[in-house]
Every structure is written in C-alpha cells, then in structure tokens.
Amino acid sequence: MVKKAVPFIALAALLVFPLVVKSDYYQHLMILVLMWVVIGSAWNLIAGYTGQVSFGDAAFFGTGAYTAGLLVTKLGWSAWWGLFFGGITAVLIAMPFGWICFRLRGAYFALATLALNEIMRHIATIWEKLTYGMLGILIVQTFASKLPYYYISLALAVISLITVRLVMRSKYGYYFLSIREDQDAAESMGINTHHYKMISLVIAAALTGVAGALYMNYMGFIDPHVVFSLHDISIMAILVGIVGGVGTQYGPAVGAFIMVAVQELFRTGGYGLISKLAKASGSETIISLSEFITKAHVMGFGILVVVAILFLPNGVVGDWNKITRLVLQKKIKGG
Amino acid sequence: MDLFLQALVSGLLRGGLYALVGIGMTLIMGVMKIINLAHGQLMMVSMYITFVCFTSLGIDPYVSLLICMPVLFLIGVIIQKYLLNPLIRVETILPENQVLMTVGIGMVLTETMRFIFTSDYKSVKTSYSNATFFLGNISFSVPLVIDLGFVTLLTWVLFWFLNKTDTGKSIRATAQDKDAAILMGVNSEKITYITFGIGSALVAAAGALLIPIYYLFPDIGGEFTRRAFVICILGGLGSTVGAIFGGITLGLAEAFGATYVAMEFEDVIGLVIFILVLLFLPGGFRRLIKI
Structure with a gap:
C-alpha cells in the first residue's frame, strides 16, 4: 500500500517544488534531473528490459537536439516543434541502425551503438553547411523564468515513465523480457525477436530524441561535443540506469536524481x-x-x-x- | 603512382602499430569475452610514462619500452584482479557490467593524467623524430620503420609464448573453452589477469613506439580505444592473426582515405569499415582464414 503511494507522493512533491524552492540553481538542477529521467527510462526500456545494452544514447539525444536547433536556424520555426520532430528524426536514425545491427548480439551490439555515437558526432562536426560544425547552434530561449521549463520537463518525465509502464504491462513487455532472458528460446517460441527489438529501440530513441530537443530549448546552445558526448550523455545514461536499478520501473527516476546530485556534488x-x-x-x-x-x-x-x-x-x-x-x-x- | 605508393607505405607502417594495439585487445576479448574500453587509455598512460622518462630522465623512448611494458603489465594485472574479476561473481541482469567497468577505469585513468600533466599537448622530440630516408620517390619515416621492427619482434615473441609455453597454452585453452580448461586443471582466474597484463603491456609498447612521431594529451586514449575495437571487429574478436590483418587494413584505409578523400575523414573511415564488416563479414577475417 505504502509502496504504491510513493510515486504519487513524489509527483505531488515535484509539482510544488518550484513554488517552494525559488532558487534558480536548484530549479536548474531539477530540470536536469527530469531530463535524465526521460533518457534513463528510454535506456532502461531497450537495455534493462529488452537486454540490448546501448552505449550510444547520445546519437539519438544529439539528433533530437540538432533537429530542434536546425528547425530554428534553417526553417525559422519555433524550437518547440523539436519536441515532436526531434523524436521523429531520432526514430529515423534508429530504424536503419536497428535493422542492420540487431542481427548482432551482446557485446557486438554494444560496440555498434558506440560506433553509431561516434559516427553521428563526426557527421555533426564535418557537415558544416548543415550543422555549423564546431561552432554549434545558438538559439534564443523562449522563457526567462525556469518555471515553464520545469513543468514541461516534469510532464515529459511523467509521460516517459507512463509510456514505459504501459509498454511493459502490454504483450510487448513480456516479449521484451523474454528476449532479454533468452533470445533463442524466445525465437523458438515463435517471437519475431528482430521485430520486437526494433519496437523497443524505436520507443527508446523517440523518448531520447525528445529529451534532446528539450535540452536544446532549455540550454539554448549545443555543439557536437556537448550533445554527442560519449561520456556525458551515453555513459551517463547507462549510469542513471544502473545506479537507479536496471529493469525496474522507477529505477531511472531514482538514478537520475542521484546521478545529477552526485555529479553536481563533485563539480x-x-x-x-x-x-x-x-x-x-x-x-x-x-x-x-x-x-x-x-x-x-x-x-x-x-x-x-x-x-x-x-x-x-x-x-x-x-x-x-x-x-x-x-x-x-x-x-x-x-x- | 608515387602518391599511391606513398599512401601504401605509410599505411603499412602505421598498420603495424595498430596491429599491436589490436592484438592486446583481441587477446583480452578472446579470454575474458569482454571488450576492454579502457585499452586506448592504458596506451595513453604508457605514452605519459615514456614522456616522463624522456624529459626528466633522458631515456630514449625505445629503451623506455623496458620500463613502461612491465609497469602497464602490473596495472593490467591489478585492474583484472581487483576490479574486473570480482564482477564475475556478482549477480546482475546485464552481462555488460564488466565493459562498463572498463569505461569507468578509462575515465579515471584519463582524469588522473589530466590532473598530473594538465590538458596541454605534449610531444617527445627525439633526434630521429623527423628523420626520413628515400627509396625512389617514396619517403620512409625512420622511427616508423624501426617501430615496424619492434612490432615484428614483439609479435613473434607473443606467438612463441602462446604456442610454446605452458602459460601460453593455458591462455589459448581458456579462450577456446573456459570450462574445459578449468577441468584440465588450468587456474583460469590467474590466466585472466596474466592475459589482461599481457594485453596492457602490448598496448604499452605501441604507445612508447608511437610517441616519437605523435603528440600526446589525456583524451588521446578514446581515439585508440576506437581504433582497437575496429581492428578487433575487422580481424574477428579473439583472433590474434586476424588482429594483425585488421590493424594493417585499418592503417591502409586511413592512409588512403586521408590521401584521396580528405584529411578530416580519417577518423570516420574506421567507423565506416566497422559498419561494413558487421554487415558483410560478421566474424571478420577470422572467418576467411579460419585461425
């Protein structure tokens, strides 16, 4: 009973948090935490539940961020469209990648995601006509206050947690778990593992892409080394998952909080x-x-x-x- | 034609060094079945050791092989014994914990070096760093040619060790079938850290050999970790002969890419090869040569 109430109490606390704590600094940290909840849940879906460990979440994150940034600089749209299109472009990257690389298993797949991460960073660096290379993209933030960002991040975090929960409670969730536990057995039971791994990856990539777009909106500046960073994004995503709890519903949320706090503590x-x-x-x-x-x-x-x-x-x-x-x-x- | 031959020569010479980096990684991969993502960082540590030996003690980089190989061997043994082996006993959902651990180790190594030496670029300028000789119109870099000699020697010693000594045979047995090796009385735990030590020592040699013609800064490790895993995939994970071919292929590809495509694509080429191999030749050269 108590355990069931914990998420709702946490949500209520998060809703009133910025009204109580007025400090910009702590609001900023909480926005980061909520962003990491999104990325962590996405990683947890593909790695924790489906068992396909990704070392390259930054590829999707950066794609989302660049989509949002380029919508502003190239098309003159609002960067908020990125929340929608960022997810879509991340999926567009994820689909061919997954189609090719899901024939690989375990460590091979992890290496392939790592390579995807590096490839995306090099593309963003070299293709200067599109991405402005190392100059990065600078946009004007919409809001001066942190409050709107906070509630948008909170909404996204809640949406991603609910998405993962719904997926894992559906038929797909059981397929994902069966792939993680024993891929060959799953295959022999008639589960199209390639297909379901793709679904898992696509959901994860979409969520990560949205988080990237949020980052672009909130920070107002990106460059290839920030958003395609192996250590700061990909490894951090894994850490959020592992510290919180691999394959648990609220693990990434707890992990995000701990990791951002610890990172800041050290910094x-x-x-x-x-x-x-x-x-x-x-x-x-x-x-x-x-x-x-x-x-x-x-x-x-x-x-x-x-x-x-x-x-x-x-x-x-x-x-x-x-x-x-x-x-x-x-x-x-x-x- | 000269341009082509020049690219060929510099690719081959560089490929020899890459092979050394790759062999270390593939040995570790073969025995422990993990990808050591701290491999380049270990190389970076060895490069800093060589750098210190040269600048403060005046020891020639080639002589300092005798220092940095044992030191890195020790570091490798410690890493495997106290950080990676305990993970085998821990029960987790994900089998990739060890790989992640190597990432953490890599971070600690990089930051330790950044802390001691700052992020500045360093280099070791020996009297022969820029020396070249010519055969026809093709220039050969003297240090790279010497390096190739060392690489050949070290590879030969390694193969002798793996094929003729008891420990070497145990290593190969563990790589082939760990359980069977244990049943035959091989102390597989000891084998794991000896292997990690040898892998580290080999990459240390590559670092020391490279430093006279290269530059050095703490983040250089990531670059070589990436090259190492591309080589491993190219050669087939766990195959030492494959790693030699893989290293030379990568060296050639980089040299030709830099000559005929563009300098800035040098890094991308390795990754493109990586994806192509995964697509068309999963299992790498190992599948072709059956070694």
Whole structure:
C-alpha cells in the first residue's frame, strides 16, 4: 500500500517544488534531473528490459537536439516543434541502425551503438553547411523564468515513465523480457525477436530524441561535443540506469536524481562546502587538498562508476532489499 | 603512382602499430569475452610514462619500452584482479557490467593524467623524430620503420609464448573453452589477469613506439580505444592473426582515405569499415582464414 503511494507522493512533491524552492540553481538542477529521467527510462526500456545494452544514447539525444536547433536556424520555426520532430528524426536514425545491427548480439551490439555515437558526432562536426560544425547552434530561449521549463520537463518525465509502464504491462513487455532472458528460446517460441527489438529501440530513441530537443530549448546552445558526448550523455545514461536499478520501473527516476546530485556534488566540491570548511580550518594543506578535490571532479565521477558497479550492480531500486538489510543489521548490532 | 605508393607505405607502417594495439585487445576479448574500453587509455598512460622518462630522465623512448611494458603489465594485472574479476561473481541482469567497468577505469585513468600533466599537448622530440630516408620517390619515416621492427619482434615473441609455453597454452585453452580448461586443471582466474597484463603491456609498447612521431594529451586514449575495437571487429574478436590483418587494413584505409578523400575523414573511415564488416563479414577475417 505504502509502496504504491510513493510515486504519487513524489509527483505531488515535484509539482510544488518550484513554488517552494525559488532558487534558480536548484530549479536548474531539477530540470536536469527530469531530463535524465526521460533518457534513463528510454535506456532502461531497450537495455534493462529488452537486454540490448546501448552505449550510444547520445546519437539519438544529439539528433533530437540538432533537429530542434536546425528547425530554428534553417526553417525559422519555433524550437518547440523539436519536441515532436526531434523524436521523429531520432526514430529515423534508429530504424536503419536497428535493422542492420540487431542481427548482432551482446557485446557486438554494444560496440555498434558506440560506433553509431561516434559516427553521428563526426557527421555533426564535418557537415558544416548543415550543422555549423564546431561552432554549434545558438538559439534564443523562449522563457526567462525556469518555471515553464520545469513543468514541461516534469510532464515529459511523467509521460516517459507512463509510456514505459504501459509498454511493459502490454504483450510487448513480456516479449521484451523474454528476449532479454533468452533470445533463442524466445525465437523458438515463435517471437519475431528482430521485430520486437526494433519496437523497443524505436520507443527508446523517440523518448531520447525528445529529451534532446528539450535540452536544446532549455540550454539554448549545443555543439557536437556537448550533445554527442560519449561520456556525458551515453555513459551517463547507462549510469542513471544502473545506479537507479536496471529493469525496474522507477529505477531511472531514482538514478537520475542521484546521478545529477552526485555529479553536481563533485563539480562544485560539495556545493562549495569543502572549500568553506577548509578555509575555516585555516590550514594550508587542507585548503590545497580541497582545491585538489574540486579540480578532480571528473575523476571522482569515474571512481563513482567503478564503485557503483562493484557494490550496487542492480541499482538502488533493484538492491533496495539488500540496502535496507544492511542498514537494519547495523542498527540491530548498534542497539 | 608515387602518391599511391606513398599512401601504401605509410599505411603499412602505421598498420603495424595498430596491429599491436589490436592484438592486446583481441587477446583480452578472446579470454575474458569482454571488450576492454579502457585499452586506448592504458596506451595513453604508457605514452605519459615514456614522456616522463624522456624529459626528466633522458631515456630514449625505445629503451623506455623496458620500463613502461612491465609497469602497464602490473596495472593490467591489478585492474583484472581487483576490479574486473570480482564482477564475475556478482549477480546482475546485464552481462555488460564488466565493459562498463572498463569505461569507468578509462575515465579515471584519463582524469588522473589530466590532473598530473594538465590538458596541454605534449610531444617527445627525439633526434630521429623527423628523420626520413628515400627509396625512389617514396619517403620512409625512420622511427616508423624501426617501430615496424619492434612490432615484428614483439609479435613473434607473443606467438612463441602462446604456442610454446605452458602459460601460453593455458591462455589459448581458456579462450577456446573456459570450462574445459578449468577441468584440465588450468587456474583460469590467474590466466585472466596474466592475459589482461599481457594485453596492457602490448598496448604499452605501441604507445612508447608511437610517441616519437605523435603528440600526446589525456583524451588521446578514446581515439585508440576506437581504433582497437575496429581492428578487433575487422580481424574477428579473439583472433590474434586476424588482429594483425585488421590493424594493417585499418592503417591502409586511413592512409588512403586521408590521401584521396580528405584529411578530416580519417577518423570516420574506421567507423565506416566497422559498419561494413558487421554487415558483410560478421566474424571478420577470422572467418576467411579460419585461425
């Protein structure tokens, strides 16, 4: 009973969040979290549920973002059309890719997605007439306030969670799971695995493309290295999935929150806390140590990847029982 | 014609080095069945070791092979023993956890090097870095020719090791059928980290050999990781002979692409080959030569 209510309570909290917390900074972080919920859910559908691990979500994300940006610069439309067309172009990229590459399995498929990621980035860099290459695309944001962006992101996040939920509760969901568990068995039961993998990929690509278009609208600037980034987008998407919980409904939502928070924690050096504390202590070595930590934020992020995979392979949601057991045991021992 | 021959020569010379990068990766792939996406980053570490040896100790890059190969061997063993092997025992839904782990390791390596050496471009300028000799109208870069010698030597040693020694035979047995190898009394866990160590040492050699004619910065690793997996796919995952052919093919393709298409397409060509091989020759050269 309580468990069922948690998503609704979370949603209610998210609805009032920007009305309570007026700080632009925290609203910005929450918008990012919600964007990652969309991408994470999409990744979770294709990788977590269907078992086809994608290392190239940035290809779809960047396609969506570039679609939104090019609609403005080339056609003079509003970038918000990108939310619709971004998803479509991402699907247009995903369809031939999936058709070719779904004959590959496991690690081969993961490599193919990685290659797609790289190819898209090179195209965006080299095809300067269309994409302006490394100059990137700059558009004027529609709203000065963060509130509209926040609610649009929230709506998209909710839509993507509902989409994944509906898909997984339908016949398709069971087909996806059967492909993940044993592709040959699924095939021998008469499931057209290629077909259903394509459906899963198309849904995932559409959602990721929409998230990309949202990014373009919100940030107002993109270039190939930002939106086709392997580390910042593709790997981050996997991390959101893994830290949250692979193959769980709300895992990506939890993962998105944790990952954005952690990334920001590393980037700002504990929200500036570390450097403040260091200055307060007055010791030279501690100050230089705090600078070291702040400078090494990407390294910290990498270490986090390593630690998360080692100790939380099924994510916070997937390993929830394990975590609670550990905490409870400590309490019992302590008490 | 001269242009063609020139592209051919520089492609072949470069391909030799790529082969060395690819062999390391394909060995790891063959035994552990994982794609080591930190491969280029390991090479980058070795390049920095060579750089430090050259600038502060004055050791010639070729001599520093003796330093960076053992160091990287050790790093490889540590990575496999303490970071990758524990993952085998963990139960997860996705089998790709180990691959993801190598990505994390790659990130840590890159950032560690960026932290120590900053993002600036570095290079090792030896007296022979720009030396060339001519045969007819075709120029041969002296360091690349020396490199090819080293590559041949190292490959020969590796094949001798794999074919003649007990450890080498155990490695091949584990790659063929892990369970059967364990039943025959092979300590497969030890084999995994020896293999990772050898793979790392080989790519370390490639890094040290490349540094006199190349530049160096922390993000260079990704470029070579990408090349390495293209080579592996080309040669057939797990096939060492295939990796040699794969490396040379990639070297040639890049050289011809840069000569006849355009410089900026050099990076794209590898990826195009990758997709073409997946489409028309899944399994790579291995399927053709049956090794």
